[in-house]
Amino acid sequence: MGEFELIERYFAAVGATRSDVVLGVGDDAAVLSVPAGEELVACTDTLVAGRHFPDGFEAADIGWRSLAVNLSDLAAMGAAPAWALLALTLPALDEDWLEGFVTGFAALANAHGVALVGGDTTRGPLCMTVQALGTVPRGTALRRRGARAGDLVYVTGWPGDAAAGLALLTGRLSGSGANRGALEAKFRRPEPRVAFGIRLRGIASACIDVSDGLAADLGHLAAASGVGAVVRAEELPLSRALYTLAGEARARDFALGGGDDYELVFTVPPAARPTLARLTAGAGAPACHCIGEIVAGRGVRVVGERGELPVPRGWDHFRA
């Protein structure tokens, strides 16, 4: 099977069918119809084998993750995902692997109504770059910039679970049973907060997704907004599984410093707190916790019951 048969067989009908795809996989480029009154939102993220996922990681989970990390960026903008392109570099043509990869990719794409509309396959060291495209009503995209002193800082879900899951997969944390399974699943198949991001339009003053680590990403948000942030350590939501396997201190380290959660960190003015409470009370809304507040100044501080705690650095590919 050659490259073109490969594309035809595996990628021609992945993900949702959408009437706004004028021309999909199989030409030099895709032709897409952006609704009137909507702005286009575009992002791209690469996964490199051995760096973003451990060797031996299941192909279906890689496929899921490669799209999830991109949908999470759209979620952080409050965008509705629509289309994706996939550039896949493979060391060799392994049909079992490909079928697994496509299965995982398609599962998440279908869940969010995303159509795969184009891409590229090349031979080389295993890595993949997905580009996700979505839309927002004009002027409603959430940004990193916009937080003000006095705003409250929230995080969705249970930060640290995914990093602990990776630590379990790579032997840096031990554990077994349901707790282990729950944490590993959070790393294997992160659920981008797409629906919740859309609901935050007009409510959040700033938003970012947690890919490098909660403290680091909150730091990016604060820096873009020209403000500082204080996190109250005792307010950090820790899942029962994480607390049980890692213990409180290490669980907190995972929550503050671990990447890969793909939860949303966002800020809201105090007056919007009741609106937010109604949102998070809705069926299907993720858990959402207030973990601190925005202050004048710069940088992120973490305050515990006995004073300030060290703030972990986030993930940085090129820092020694």
Added chain:
Amino acid sequence: MGEFELIERYFAAVGATRSDVVLGVGDDAAVLSVPAGEELVACTDTLVAGRHFPDGFEAADIGWRSLAVNLSDLAAMGAAPAWALLALTLPALDEDWLEGFVTGFAALANAHGVALVGGDTTRGPLCMTVQALGTVPRGTALRRRGARAGDLVYVTGWPGDAAAGLALLTGRLSGSGANRGALEAKFRRPEPRVAFGIRLRGIASACIDVSDGLAADLGHLAAASGVGAVVRAEELPLSRALYTLAGEARARDFALGGGDDYELVFTVPPAARPTLARLTAGAGAPACHCIGEIVAGRGVRVVGERGELPVPRGWDHFRA
């Protein structure tokens, strides 16, 4: 210097400034404004070191090529390029290399009014994936499908030059002086036929760019259109440089089988020939030659003065 300083320093202001960029580099995603009445055209292509360019290839040329191969896909659709995203995977942070890469990328981006609006930097084996986004007036995109028996087949420029340039760079062809320089330049810095692609709207019945090889890409166009094609070998345009260094037979092999030209192959109904002639007479229009015609049936045949010639296979990453 870390990943974030890197992004800030090198990528925050690459390429053109455009008023339709609502939000560019530095947030979770870019926000872009697609003009009313226009459709979005999206493509992506990856370059892998040692596969798409030889080891030691200059960083500035890699930067240029990484965007050029994508703009060529937009050209083949008749789209006007607008924005690009860049996912760059580097083995280490080499500032000289990065500066060179960005210089080459920006030179082509500026020439076509393309703004770099987002991306990702990761550590790993050297490769890069660019996504190019452009627009066409609704319903005017050129496609591979649409050629009919009797249509004439054209190619822009001087196919084979880039493949010969690569052969010179890698020692598979020898030569020196101006001819060598001219051919190498065609591989180093291909000029995507953006302006000409736009002019072909409403004229070409089908279009594709030459990345895998003239015969192979014409084969893709024919297959998509459900027709066959005949190329007349003696009509193949051969540049003086290519003819001089490679000799006629080998020059023809480069022209038919060599990839990397990023010229356009397109078809026009015979009635549109005068319109096309006016287009190519214009200042700045590329050379454009009729090399054959579309026929009923399937596949590409190459006919010389003494009968049929073998048809070279195109580039296929996964065929042994």
